[in-house]
Amino acid sequence: MFGDSTLAIASNLESSIRVENHESDSEVRYSVVLLRGTVAADDASELTIVNTNTPTGSSPVKVLTDGKRFKALVELSEGRNVIRLEHGSASTSELILNFKPQTNPHYVRLIWMTDQSGETDFAVPDDTVTQDYANRLRTAALLMQTFTAERMKDLGYGPRTFALERDDKGEVVVHTWKGDQDKQDYYAQADNNRWWQQVRRWINDEHPDPMAKNVVLAAYTRKDPRTGKMLGHTALGGANLGLFGSASVFCWPxxxxxxxxxxxxxTAVDPTHVHDDSAFRGTIWALASTTIGATLHETGHAMGLPHCTDNMGIMTRGFDHFHRVFTFADPPSKQNKQPLKFSSEQEAYFSPVSASFLRWSPWFQLDDSTGVSAKSPRSRPNVEVDEAAKLVRISSSAGIPWIGFHSKDRIETFQEYGSHDTGSDDHPESIELTFDDIQQLKPGTEIRRIVVVDSNGEARNASLPQPSP
Known part of the structure; x- marks a missing residue:
């Protein structure tokens, strides 16, 4: 169909098939794009999308439609990708996207961790599920990368996202590494929360890399058939590690x-055979959404993100709705007997308080800045809390684009200073905030701590004095 050289081709702007979230001839820095758009017809269900430069081995593009609207995930090859969109009642549209891999040396590393036996199998509901853990983890990571880029762009920060480790052929790498203990030892550690600490020690000792944020899935997660208790199951992130059980990997794409x-x-999840972590919805779609979303949530913690207050934010239970960015309605579940349509405001995202922090993270800079002259050595910002003057003095010769304000266990609000465009140099080098200024940012909430980030992505925390009880 698309090989006909006589076919009339319209640009995206001229066509009655419109892609709304990507411009033709634009550059993207991640390999799977989400296309959102509309067809000037009553029904978009006949829409076909083909990348004429699709990567080897890719499957045909699956197009999801809702009336005139469509969404599709398109895999890109490095370089120029000509994407053709065809519908029976509209002229063919052509979208050109140029994929340029990131050169940022900071990256996310994917690790399938076995116990010392080396056994890679994960828990499955029955023998029909294939044990292709690498494909499932790789796919989940690509979806998380795409989700992040699209949602950062939606908030005005550009399509920034983290880099994934790739081999010489451009394939996302999934490491299969043996832990140094038996699974029974890991099970015991999970009971008293020492497991995460043990895995972090193992990563730092056996596989050190200061440029890596490590997403580790434990192959040995199981449900005890006798007690129903989960063994080797967690979702915990911080520092350079997000650690997860593999109980739900069987349902990942x-x-x-x-x-x-x-x-x-x-399809209903049978909780007598597998762990149902679907937020009480009890279906495959919900289980996949919650657990991939939770993986991104814990990766966010490893990036330095705290919990926030936005119910649709990835850093809250908004991760249950990870799937909504790629779909138009929640299929039936235990929580909704009929398909449940949602608005764009009900799709999960990195809320502004989180996305604005990630904008300055070294893991979100897209390109290697080595050799680029900085305004100053990469020292951390200075923060002085003057209790006598009831004042916080902040300074950094690199400029201060962002300050976050925290209550006891989450971030409450933030302030941005200057532009967040690449290369901007309009960030103030010094800021003074009175204690009253800070508390008035969110009246009724006790701000206990601030986090200051400079334009190099270096951060410093400072605690604020608390009123006497």
Missing amino acids: RDIQSAMDVFQDG
Whole structure:
């Protein structure tokens, strides 16, 4: 169909098939794009999308539609990608995207961790599920990368996202590494929260890399058939490590194009055989959404993000709705007997308080800044809390673009200074805030701590004095 050289091709702007979130001839820095758009017809269901430079081995593009609207995940090859969109009642549209891999040396590393036996199998409900853990983890990571880029762009920070480790062929790397203990030892550590600390020690001792944020899935997670208790199950992130159990990996998509099907799969989860971590919805689509979303949540903690107050934020239980960015309605579940349509405001995202912090993270800079002259050595900002003057003095010769304000266990609000565009130099080098200024940022909430980030992504925390009880 798309090989006909006589076919009339319209640009995205001229066509009655419109992609709304990507401009033709633009550059993207991640390999799977989400296309959102509309067709000037009553029904978009006949829409076909083909990348004429699709990567080897990619499946045909799955297009999800809702009336005139469509969404699709398109895999890109490095360089120029000509994407053609065709519908029976509209002229063919052509979208050109240029994929340029990131050069940022900071990256996210994917690790499938076995115990010392080296056994890689994960828990499954039955023998029909294939043990292709690498494909499932790789696909989930690509979805998280795409989700992050799209939601950062939606908030005005540009399509920034983290880099994934890739091999010489451009394939996302999934490491399979043996832990140094038996699974029974890990099970015992999980009971008293020492497991995360043990895995972090193992990573730092056996596989050190200061440029890596490590996403580790434990192959040995199981449900005890006798007690029903989960063994080796957690979701915990911080420092350079996000650690997760693998109890739900069986429902994760095996490749990008199957993701749309998984997020529409209303098959019931049998909690007598597997762990149902679906936020009480009890279906495959919900289980995949919650657990991939939770993986991104814990990766966010490893990036330095705290919990926030936004119910749709990834850093709250908004991660339950990870799938909504890629779909139009929640399929039936235990919580909704009929398909449940949602608005764009009900889709999960990195809330502004989180996205604005990630903008300055070294893991979100897209390109290697080595050799680029900085305004100053990469020292951390200075923060002086003057209790006598009831004042906080902040300074950094690199400039201060962002300050976050925290209550006891979460971030409450933030302030941005200057532009967040690449290369901007309008960030103040000094800021003074009175204690009253800070408390008035969110009246009724006790601000206990501030986090200051400079334009190099270096951060410093400072605690504020608390009123006497």
